[in-house]
Every structure is written in structure tokens, then in C-alpha cells.
Amino acid sequence: MSWVTIIWSMTASACLTLAAIHLLVWCQRRAVWADLLFALAATGTAGLAFCELAMMRAETPGQFATALRWFHLPGWVIIVAVVAFVRLFLEAGRPWLAWSVCALRTVALFLNFTVGDNLNFRSVEGLRSIRLFGESVSIAEGVPNPCMLVAQFGMVLIVIFTVDAAITVWRRGNRRLALTVGGGIVFVALVGLSQGVLRFWGVVHAPITASLSFTVLVVAMGYELSRETLRAARLSEELRDSEARLTLAAEAAGFGVWMWTVDTNTVWGSERWLRLFGFAPDANVSFEQAIQRIHPDDRERVKSAIRLAMETRAGYGVDYRVVLPDRSVRWIAALGRLYAAAGGKPARMLGAAVDITERKQAEQDLLQQRNELAHLSRVTTVSALSGSLAHELNQPLGIILSNAQAAQELLQQDPPVLTDVREILADIVAADRRAAEIIQRLRALLKRDETSRQPLSLNEILDVVLRLVRVDLIDRGITSVCDLAPDLPPITGDRVQLQQLALNLILNAADAMAVNAPGTRRLHITTSRQPNAVRATVRDEGPGLPADSEVLFQPFFTTKPHGLGMGLAICRTIVAAHQGRLWAEPHPAQGAIFHFELPVAEEGAGRERGARDAREEAPAYGQ
Amino acid sequence: MANDPPPGTVFLLDDEPEMVKALTRLLRANQFEVRGFTSVRAFLEACQPQELACLVLDVAMPELDGLELQQRLTHRGMAIPIIFLTGHGDIPMSVRAIKAGATDFLTKPVDGAELLRAVRAALQTAHTRHEARAGIAALAARLATLTPREREVMEHVVAGRLNKQIAADLGTGEQNIKLHRAHLMQKMAVASLADLVRAAERLGVGRSGER
Known part of the structure; x- marks a missing residue:
């Protein structure tokens, strides 16, 4: 076997092998087009090698002309594939240049099959034998085809396109890639161009050996592609590692x-x-x-x-x-x-x-304990208020009794006086309703029930509580001064809990002023609008607060001889459960100020909520 | 009702208009003369000194406590009997009320018959006080007609001294004292020494002399 056969066959088979490998790779991951383009370019190079071998072995001008004609088909495939490779793999190059190169090459291919014997020769006149690697191979002699200039011009464009793309890649910082792929293409194009020109002008007489230079390019492209594949493999390994670490941490x-x-x-x-x-x-x-x-x-x-x-x-x-x-x-x-x-x-x-089963269980236990404690504290508070409540109830009962007895008296007279009786009965009904309302309020306050959330008015809550404690405050000689802001937006919350909160704060303030001289026991209650919240302020004119007002909110902290020390701690819990805050501060002049702020109810509160809310509201669901 | 109410006005003072209305109806149905108020100021403006009246007062008025009102009434020379109404009759409160001059202390809801009885009694007291006040006024008028000498003699007489002793004290004759004594007995419209002493006590005459 001759050297020429060995070299060209091996070149072709090497290219085909590379093409097959990358074709397989491409089949595995279709998204990576570079592998397919590389496979096409490598196949094209193999095609070139076969055509070149056929030309060197040609025995008649006809055989040579046919082989050279078909030579341009793999040539076209390579050019198009390489240009696409630059665009897709290097992500560089001007699109209009890329299209121009492909178009010119396509025109050249068309001319190759239509004008003369092939793109190189209008007609192949004869064959000449020259020595290559110690054996004789055929080269052609004939009339050159001027259409070859189209292909030559195409090669010049490729050089421009590639240099431009390589500069872009170089500037991007990937200098090696710019040199290997860009340099490879420029090398091949320049070799092809110079060979063509020299042969066209009859300066040299040599066989066409484009496949050898293209092989260099294929190797350069293959090298870059495999680096990329290796990098991807390493990345996926690192990813697997980090995934494993993450899972391990999560499991731990x-x-x-x-x-x-x-x-x-x-x-x-x-x-x-x-x-x-x-x-x-x-x-x-x-x-x-x-x-x-x-x-x-x-x-x-x-x-x-x-x-x-x-x-x-x-x-x-x-x-x-x-x-x-x-x-x-x-x-x-x-x-x-x-x-x-x-x-x-x-x-x-x-x-x-x-x-979180255990945490939930603890939460539920805590909630239950809190509810029980809150209930106990309510019962204690209410029993302390019982005197005032009796008055509160006796008032409508007294009105009913007196009205009824007045009516009896009027009816007993001779003749009965009926004029006022209708009005008296209406008043009796109204007073009875009032008594029922008081009982209702009291029962709501004493009821031991689960928390329920609804839109509420802060002013209304304070108003109800003030009515409950009205007589108690009078008995203690306390005057209340209210300044409730009109048009406060509603809040979302549990009515009973918030009433208890207000009740505790008001009674605390009242207790604080027990030491004051009569006439100086004033309780100030104000509400105001804050950004996204409403605030209630309860101020007394008592002796004030300890230096660290936070201790007030600790359970079992009390300054009263019979206090349980749970009132303010419960208040804190209630406010926290409503996503609000409660704090105390001394008044610059005299006494203590307690503020609490509750967030304004969201639009459409109570309906389906956002994920965060759903999480916080979780215990309230399913009831 | 069988028996007519005693004369006089019943003042009602309660901060709840409905309560005032109901009590007014009850008392009017029983032929009492009633005037109801929901504020202390309105009551004090309307109430005249020397008026024959009693007051039904709700203890739990936001503006004041009973003691304070009592003081203010006394200050204005109005010692009218007060019936206290309270929602819950605890001991400190009743003590306070009694100290404030309550003639009665009723818990709400108050029974009509009980209230009528209390009001009747209070008006009776008012009447008695009124009568007493009227008697003293007459006596004081008489006292004012005495000459300084006669008044001097009267003070000695009610102090229990004999004519002879008085004559010696004042440096005059016993006959003169007898004459003054006869005149002042006549002017004071008393028949006996005992009556004179009682009148002097009511007027507070003679006590200063002993001090």
C-alpha cells in the first residue's frame, strides 16, 4: 500500500470517527448544536479526503473532472458547518457576514455543477503525473474556470468573518478559544486561498490537499468541544456533590x-x-x-x-x-x-x-393554657366589677319597675288615666332590651370559647368596655376623658380578647390612681390612626412606672397586694396574637401611658389569603 | 291612694333621663309634685332656699358624691331631706350617704311602695323642719323688739338667777328688774319662766353668757 493511500484514508477515517462520536453525543443532548455541526464538518473533511484520493488516482481527465466536481459538495458542507459553529459555539461573528459567506459558497456550488467541468476547470484537457511521497499521482491540466473567483472571494469573506468573530471572543476574555478555532479557520482559508490562486495561475503543480488542512481545523474544533464536554461533566459532578451535601444537611x-x-x-x-x-x-x-x-x-x-x-x-x-x-x-x-x-x-x-407535630402539640397546649388563664383573669376582673355590673343591671330593672308601678297606679284610678300608659309600655320594652344587652355583653365576656377573628372597630371595643366600668370608675372617683379618632379603619381580631385587653388596661390605670387625691384621678383614653395600624392609648395620672417598664409585662410581676400579676402579661399575649404591639412609657408630667397598636384589617380579610397569611392562620382553619 | 301626699316638691336627681322619667311618672301618679333633673347644676339652679321639698338622689352620679352635694346645699342654706338611691348597697356607701344627711337609703330597683313611704316621710321631715324654722323666725322677731336692758335681764333670768341677784349685778333696784321682766315676758309672748327658757334655747340666747 502506498503512503498517499494510507495518509488520506487515515485522515478520512479519523474524521469519520470523530464525526460519529459527536453525532452520538448530539443524539444524547439535542440542544447542543455544536456537536452536530462538528460532526458535519468532520464528515465533510472525510468527504474531501476521499475526493482528493480519487483525483490523485484518476486515470482519465473525465474521472478527474468528476472527482473535482464532487469535491465541492463536502467543501460546501464544511464551510456552512464551520460558519454555523462560529455563530453557535463561539457566539460571535456578524450574522450578515455569516449569511454572505454561506450564500457565496452556495452560488459557487451551483456554478460548480452548471458551468464547465467543475468550479476549477472549464474543461480538463489532460492529466499529468507528478511525484508525491515517492509515488506518482495525477494532477489536471486544462482551461481554468473564471467562476472559481466566486469561491476565492468567499474564502476572503470567511477570513474577515472569522477574524471579526475571533476578536470578539478575544475581547470577551476567552483568548485560547479565539486562537484555536479562529486561528484554525483563518489558517485553512488562507491555505486554500493561496493554493487555489497559485494553481489557477499555474505557478505550482500540486495535487489538491485541502483535507489535510481541514483536518487541522477539525482537530482544533474537536479539542474545544471536548474541553466543553469535560467542563459540563465536571459541573454536573460538582452539582451532584453539592446536591448530596444539601440533602445531607437537610437530613441532618x-x-x-x-x-x-x-x-x-x-x-x-x-x-x-x-x-x-x-x-x-x-x-x-x-x-x-x-x-x-x-x-x-x-x-x-x-x-x-x-x-x-x-x-x-x-x-x-x-x-x-x-x-x-x-x-x-x-x-x-x-x-x-x-x-x-x-x-x-x-x-x-x-x-x-x-x-412539627411536637411543636404544634406544644402550641395547642399553650393556647389552651392561655385561654384558660385568660378566662380565669376575665372571671376575676368581672367579679371585681360585680358591684358596678349590678348597678348597670339594676338601672334598667329600676326603670322597668317604676314605670310598671306608675302604670298600675294610673290604671287603678277612677277613671283610669290611659294617656301615658302607651308611652310607659314603650319605655319598659326599651329598658328590658337594655338589660338583655348588658347580660349579653357580660356573657360574651365570660364565655370560654375558642378565638374567632372578625373585622372590629377599636372605638367600639373601648366604648363597650367603658360602659362596663363606668360605675366602677365613678365609685373610685375617676373621671374618664375620651378622645376617639373618628373614621378609624377596622382591625381584625377576637372581640372578647380585645375587650379584655382594654378592660385590663383601664382597670390598671384606675388602680394606679387609687393613691391620688380625689379630683386628680383622671383617665385619658385616646385612639389614633397610624401607618397601617390603629393605636389606643390609656393614660393615668398615678405615680408612674418602674424604671424598666418591660418588667411590667412579665408574668407574676405585680405591685398590688392581691394582684395575680398576670394582667399585663395576658395583655401582651393578646396583642401579640393580633400581630400588634403593646408598650408602656412614663408621662412627662405625671402617670403612666400604655399604648397598643393593631394592624389595620387587610382588604377582603377573612377570605382566601396569601401563602404567608395562610401559614400564620393555620390553626384557625378547619374549624 | 287613700291618703293625700303631704305638701312639698319632690326633686329627682339621676343622670339617666329614663330613670328620672320613670320615677316622675310613679310619683305623679301618686299625686306628688315632682321636678326631675339629670344634672346637679340644673338642680341647684332650680332649687330655692326655704323651699318645702325633699330630694331623691342617685348616688352614682358622675359629677359628685352625696357628701359634696350635701355640703353645697348647706352652704346655700338648704337643709332638705335626701333619699339616696343606689345600685348596690354596700356598707361604706351607706355610711357615706348617712353622713351626707340621708334620711333614707334605698337600693335599686326600688319598690314603688317603699319609695312612696320614704318620700312621704322625707316631706314630713321637711315640713317639720319648715315649721320649726318658721317658729324660730317668729321668736327671733320678738326678740328683736326687746330693749338692750330687757335683753340683758332676759339673759340673766334664763341663766336661772334671782331678781335680787340680777339687780345687784346690774346695779339697780329689784323693782326695776321685776318691771323689765314683766315687759320682756309680754314681748316674748311667754306665760311662764319655763316657756321663756325654751324660747331662749331655740334662739341660742344666754349660752354665750355662760362661756
Whole structure:
């Protein structure tokens, strides 16, 4: 076998092998077009090598002319593939130049098949034998084809296009890539161009060896591509590592990690997550299956939180119960985040879940204790008020009795005086209603019930409480001065708890002024609008506050001989449960000021809320 | 009602108009003359000194306590009997009320018959006081007609001294004293020494001499 055959065949087969490898790679990941383009370029180079071999081995001018004609087809494939490679892989080069190169090459290919024997020769007249690597190969002699200039001009454009692209890549900082790929292309183009010109003018007599220079380019491109592939592999390994670390950290913290892929509707879960939801360690879980595990009372809430997160792209956070296959119920706190695909469509939701059953249990116990304590404190407060309440009730009862007895007297007279009786009866009815209202109010205050939230008016709450304590204040010689801001926005809360809050603060203020001389016991109650909140202020003119007013709010702190020391602690708890704040400060002149602020009710409060709210409101659901 | 109410006005003072209305109706139905008020100031403006009246007062008025009102009434020379009404009759409150000059102390809801009895009694007291006040006024007028000498003699007489002793004290004759004594007995319209002493006591004459 001759050297020429060996070199050209090996070049072709090497290129074909590379092409096959990258074609396979491309089949695996269709999105990476560079692999396909590389495969095309490599195949084209192999094609060039075969055509060149055929030309060197040609025995008649006809054979040579045919081989040279077909030579331009792989040549076209390579040029187009390389230009596309520069555009896609290097992400550089001016598009209009790229299109011009491809168009010129296409015109050249067209001319190759239509004008003369081929693009190089109008007609191949004869063959000449020259020595190459110690053996004789054929080269052609004939009339050159002027159309070849189109191809030559195309080569010049390629050089311009590539240099421009390489400069862009170089400036971007990727100098090696600019040199290998850019340099490779320029080298091939210049070699091809110079060979063509020299041959055209008959300066040299040599066979066409473009495939050899193209192989250099293919190797340069292949090198860059494999570096990229290696980098991707390393990245994915690092990603796997970091994923493993994350999962490990999550597991260590007791979190289960989950990921919901929206397209396939599957939920991948870490081992712990699968265990939290009562799935087998290797189970494939669909979104519906996961939802099915959620307690029926919580399901809709979770679904709407997910919907909301998908609509608003906000974080997702919900507490809910899951029912395990053994029918046991666990509380789960889940957090999540939505990741959108390139088009902005929700693609995946990633999050963590943790078992909070014990915390929930503790919370419920605490809530119950708080409710009981609050109830106890209400009962104590109300029994302290019983005198005033008796008066409050006796007033309408007295009105009823006196009216009724007046009517009796009028009816007994001879003749009965009926004129006033109708009015008297109306007054009796009104007074009876009033008594019923008082009892209703008292019963509401004493009722031991779960908290309920509704829109409320702060002024109304203060008004009701002031009416309850009115007589008590009078008995203690206290005058109340009210300044309630009109048109306060509503707040959301529990009526009884807020009444208790106001009652405690007012009675505290009243207690504080017991040491004052009569006539100097003034209680000031004001309400005002604050940014996003409403504020109530209760001020007394008593001896004032301890230096550190925060100790007041600690449980069992009291300055009263018979105080339980729970009043202000309960007030704090109530305010905190309403997302508000309660604080005390001394009045510059005399006495103490207690403020509490409650957030203004949101628009449409009470209806379906945002994910955050749903989380905070969790215990109130399902009632 | 069988028996007519004693003369006089019943003042009602309660901060609740409905209560005032109801009590007014009850008392009017029983032929009492009633004037109701919901504020202390209005009451004080309307109430005349020397008026024959009693007051039904709600203890739990925001503006004042009973003691204070009592003081203000006394200050204006109006010692009218007060019936206190209260929602809850605890001991400190009744003590306060009695100190404030309550003639009666009733708890709400107050029974009509009880209130009528109390009002009747209070008006009776007012009447008696009124009568007493009227008697003293007459006596004082008589006292004013005495000459200084006669008044001097009267002071000695009610102090229990004999004519002879008085004559010696004043440096005059016993006959003169007898004459003055006869005149002043006549002017004071008393028949006996005992009557004179009683009149002097009511007027507060003679006590200063002993001090």
C-alpha cells in the first residue's frame, strides 16, 4: 500500500470517527448544536479526503473532472458547518457576514455543477503525473474556470468573518478559544486561498490537499468541544456533590427535601421526605399521590397556596397535616420556591418539609393554657366589677319597675288615666332590651370559647368596655376623658380578647390612681390612626412606672397586694396574637401611658389569603 | 291612694333621663309634685332656699358624691331631706350617704311602695323642719323688739338667777328688774319662766353668757 493511500484514508477515517462520536453525543443532548455541526464538518473533511484520493488516482481527465466536481459538495458542507459553529459555539461573528459567506459558497456550488467541468476547470484537457511521497499521482491540466473567483472571494469573506468573530471572543476574555478555532479557520482559508490562486495561475503543480488542512481545523474544533464536554461533566459532578451535601444537611436538620417537576407532574423526594409522607424509600410519587396524603381538611388550603405561589412567583409556606397509611396524623411545615423555565413558565418547585407535630402539640397546649388563664383573669376582673355590673343591671330593672308601678297606679284610678300608659309600655320594652344587652355583653365576656377573628372597630371595643366600668370608675372617683379618632379603619381580631385587653388596661390605670387625691384621678383614653395600624392609648395620672417598664409585662410581676400579676402579661399575649404591639412609657408630667397598636384589617380579610397569611392562620382553619 | 301626699316638691336627681322619667311618672301618679333633673347644676339652679321639698338622689352620679352635694346645699342654706338611691348597697356607701344627711337609703330597683313611704316621710321631715324654722323666725322677731336692758335681764333670768341677784349685778333696784321682766315676758309672748327658757334655747340666747 502506498503512503498517499494510507495518509488520506487515515485522515478520512479519523474524521469519520470523530464525526460519529459527536453525532452520538448530539443524539444524547439535542440542544447542543455544536456537536452536530462538528460532526458535519468532520464528515465533510472525510468527504474531501476521499475526493482528493480519487483525483490523485484518476486515470482519465473525465474521472478527474468528476472527482473535482464532487469535491465541492463536502467543501460546501464544511464551510456552512464551520460558519454555523462560529455563530453557535463561539457566539460571535456578524450574522450578515455569516449569511454572505454561506450564500457565496452556495452560488459557487451551483456554478460548480452548471458551468464547465467543475468550479476549477472549464474543461480538463489532460492529466499529468507528478511525484508525491515517492509515488506518482495525477494532477489536471486544462482551461481554468473564471467562476472559481466566486469561491476565492468567499474564502476572503470567511477570513474577515472569522477574524471579526475571533476578536470578539478575544475581547470577551476567552483568548485560547479565539486562537484555536479562529486561528484554525483563518489558517485553512488562507491555505486554500493561496493554493487555489497559485494553481489557477499555474505557478505550482500540486495535487489538491485541502483535507489535510481541514483536518487541522477539525482537530482544533474537536479539542474545544471536548474541553466543553469535560467542563459540563465536571459541573454536573460538582452539582451532584453539592446536591448530596444539601440533602445531607437537610437530613441532618430533620428536613425532607422535595422537588415537583410541573411538566411530568412527578415529585422527587429525599429519603426523609418520603418517610414523612409515608412513602416507600424508592417510591415514584406523583403530585396527586402526594396531595392525597394531606389531611382532607387541609388539602384545599395547600392547593390554593401552591396555586398562589405559581401565580405570584412568591415563596410558598404552609403548615398542614398528613395522614400516614397507618392513619396516624403528623403536622408538617413546608416551604417552597418556584423555578421557572426559560419561557417564564413554572417548571419546578423546590422545597423542604419538616415534622412539627411536637411543636404544634406544644402550641395547642399553650393556647389552651392561655385561654384558660385568660378566662380565669376575665372571671376575676368581672367579679371585681360585680358591684358596678349590678348597678348597670339594676338601672334598667329600676326603670322597668317604676314605670310598671306608675302604670298600675294610673290604671287603678277612677277613671283610669290611659294617656301615658302607651308611652310607659314603650319605655319598659326599651329598658328590658337594655338589660338583655348588658347580660349579653357580660356573657360574651365570660364565655370560654375558642378565638374567632372578625373585622372590629377599636372605638367600639373601648366604648363597650367603658360602659362596663363606668360605675366602677365613678365609685373610685375617676373621671374618664375620651378622645376617639373618628373614621378609624377596622382591625381584625377576637372581640372578647380585645375587650379584655382594654378592660385590663383601664382597670390598671384606675388602680394606679387609687393613691391620688380625689379630683386628680383622671383617665385619658385616646385612639389614633397610624401607618397601617390603629393605636389606643390609656393614660393615668398615678405615680408612674418602674424604671424598666418591660418588667411590667412579665408574668407574676405585680405591685398590688392581691394582684395575680398576670394582667399585663395576658395583655401582651393578646396583642401579640393580633400581630400588634403593646408598650408602656412614663408621662412627662405625671402617670403612666400604655399604648397598643393593631394592624389595620387587610382588604377582603377573612377570605382566601396569601401563602404567608395562610401559614400564620393555620390553626384557625378547619374549624 | 287613700291618703293625700303631704305638701312639698319632690326633686329627682339621676343622670339617666329614663330613670328620672320613670320615677316622675310613679310619683305623679301618686299625686306628688315632682321636678326631675339629670344634672346637679340644673338642680341647684332650680332649687330655692326655704323651699318645702325633699330630694331623691342617685348616688352614682358622675359629677359628685352625696357628701359634696350635701355640703353645697348647706352652704346655700338648704337643709332638705335626701333619699339616696343606689345600685348596690354596700356598707361604706351607706355610711357615706348617712353622713351626707340621708334620711333614707334605698337600693335599686326600688319598690314603688317603699319609695312612696320614704318620700312621704322625707316631706314630713321637711315640713317639720319648715315649721320649726318658721317658729324660730317668729321668736327671733320678738326678740328683736326687746330693749338692750330687757335683753340683758332676759339673759340673766334664763341663766336661772334671782331678781335680787340680777339687780345687784346690774346695779339697780329689784323693782326695776321685776318691771323689765314683766315687759320682756309680754314681748316674748311667754306665760311662764319655763316657756321663756325654751324660747331662749331655740334662739341660742344666754349660752354665750355662760362661756
